[in-house]
Amino acid sequence: MAEEREELVTERFAAESLVQAGADDLERAAEAALRPRRLDEFVGQRVVRDQLSLVLDAARGRGKAPDHVLLSGPPGLGKTTLAMIIAAEMGAPLRVTSGPAIQHAGDLAAVLSSLEEGEVLFIDEIHRLARPAEELLYMAMEDFRVDVIVGKGAGASAIPLTLPPFTVVGATTRAGLLPAPLRDRFGFTAHLDFYSADDLERVLVRSAGLLGVPLDHTAAAELAARSRGTPRIANRLLRRVRDWAEVRGDGTLSLVAARAALEVYEVDDLGLDRLDRAVLTALCTRFGGGPVGLTTLAVAVGEEPETVETVAEPFLVREGLIGRTPRGRVALPAAWAHLGLQVPAASGTLFG
Numbered sequence: 001m002a003e004e005r006e007e008l009v010t011e012r013f014a015a016e017s018l019v020q021a022g023a024d025d026l027e028r029a030a031e032a033a034l035r036p037r038r039l040d041e042f043v044g045q046r047v048v049r050d051q052l053s054l055v056l057d058a059a060r061g062r063g064k065a066p067d068h069v070l071l072s073g074p075p076g077l078g079k080t081t082l083a084m085i086i087a088a089e090m091g092a093p094l095r096v097t098s099g100p101a102i103q104h105a106g107d108l109a110a111v112l113s114s115l116e117e118g119e120v121l122f123i124d125e126i127h128r129l130a131r132p133a134e135e136l137l138y139m140a141m142e143d144f145r146v147d148v149i150v151g152k153g154a155g156a157s158a159i160p161l162t163l164p165p166f167t168v169v170g171a172t173t174r175a176g177l178l179p180a181p182l183r184d185r186f187g188f189t190a191h192l193d194f195y196s197a198d199d200l201e202r203v204l205v206r207s208a209g210l211l212g213v214p215l216d217h218t219a220a221a222e223l224a225a226r227s228r229g230t231p232r233i234a235n236r237l238l239r240r241v242r243d244w245a246e247v248r249g250d251g252t253l254s255l256v257a258a259r260a261a262l263e264v265y266e267v268d269d270l271g272l273d274r275l276d277r278a279v280l281t282a283l284c285t286r287f288g289g290g291p292v293g294l295t296t297l298a299v300a301v302g303e304e305p306e307t308v309e310t311v312a313e314p315f316l317v318r319e320g321l322i323g324r325t326p327r328g329r330v331a332l333p334a335a336w337a338h339l340g341l342q343v344p345a346a347s348g349t350l351f352g
C-alpha cells in the first residue's frame with residue numbers, strides 16, 4: 001500500500017516536472033525571441049556598453065580574439081544576452097556551458113580542446129566550477145594550453161595541447177565567490193546593475209514592437225515601475241499583460257489591463273512578488289525584524305539559501321527594505337511600512 005502510494009506520488013512528481021519543464025522551455029523560447037542581437041539594440045547599461053564596444057572594436061582592429069570578459073550581477077539583467085552579442089559582434093561561433101555542468105576537469109578539457117579559433121566560450125554560473133576545472137581553466141585562459149592526462153595512477157602522463165586563441169565570457173551572480181587567480185585572468189570585468197524605470201520602458205516598447213502588440217505609454221510606465229529593475233521581469237510581465245488583454249480585455253495593453261494583470265499575478269506596487277514578500281513577512285513577523293541568518297530565513301520561506309540571496313535579496317537591499325549585517329539579515333523600517341505593519345519600538349537597535 002505504502003509502495004503504491006509512493007509510486008503514485010513519484011508519478012505525480014514526474015508529471016508535474018514534465019509540465020514544469022515544458023513551461024520552462026516555453027518561457028526560454030519566449031525570452032530568446034526578445035533578446036537583443038547587437039550591442040546597439042542592448043538597452044541601458046551605457047557605461048558597460050561603451051567599454052565593451054571599445055574592447056570589441058580594438059580586438060577587431062587587431063584581427064585578434066578579444067580579452068576574456070567577466071560579467072557579474074543579479075539574474076535577468078542581460079549577462080547571457082551580452083555573451084551572445086559578443087560572439088555575434090565578432091562574427092565568432094558561441095559555445096555555451098555552465099559551472100554546474102562541468103563536474104570534472106576532463107569535461108572542461110574536452111570542451112577546450114574542441115574550440116575553434118576565435119570561438120567565444122560562455123560559462124554561466126562560473127563561480128560554481130569545481131576547483132580542478134577552475135585551475136585548468138585559468139591555465140587555458142592565460143597560456144592557451146591544456147595538459148591532457150592520459151592513463152591512470154603511476155602510469156599517467158600529461159600531454160600538453162596548444163589551443164587556438166579564444167575568448168571566455170564568464171557570468172556570475174556572485175563575483176565575490178570567484179578565486180582571485182581566476183578573476184585576474186579576465187581582461188575586462190563588468191558589473192551589471194538594476195535598470196532605471198526609463199530604460200525598462202524602452203525595453204518594454206522594443207519588446208512590444210517585436211511581439212506586435214499595442215502597448216500604451218502609461219501601461220509601459222506602470223510595468224517598468226514594477227519590474228524590479230530587471231528586463232527579464234519586464235518582458236515576463238509584458239507577456240502576462242498581453243494574456244490578460246487578449247482573454248479579458250480588447251487586446252490593447254492599456255493601463256487598466258496592466259493593473260488588472262499585475263493584480264492577478266500578485267505583483268505589488270513596488271514590483272515585489274510572492275518570494276520577496278515571503279522573505280519580508282518572515283523577517284518582520286517570525287523573527288521580529290532579525291537579525292536572522294540566511295539559512296534560517298531560507299528555510300522559513302521554503303527556498304534554497306542561494307535563491308534567497310541571489311534572486312530576492314539584491315533588490316530588497318537596494319530598495320532599503322532589508323539590510324545585511326554581520327549578525328544576519330534585518331528588516332528596515334520601510335519593510336514594516338510596506339507590509340502595513342507597525343515598526344516595533346526596539347527595531348532602532350536592530351541594524352548594526
Ligand SMILES: Nc1ncnc2c1ncn2[C@@H]1O[C@H](COP(=O)(O)OP(=O)(O)OP(=O)(O)O)[C@@H](O)[C@H]1O
Pocket residue numbers: 031032034035036041042043044045074075076077078079080081082124171173203231232235
Ligand atoms: N539590455 C537589455 N535590453 C533589452 N533586453 C534585455 C536587456 N538585458 C536583458 N534583456 C532581456 O532580458 C532577458 C534576460 O536576459 P539574460 O538571459 O541575458 O539575463 P542573465 O543576466 O543572463 O540572467 P541569468 O543570470 O538568470 O542567466 C533576455 O531574454 C532579454 O530579452
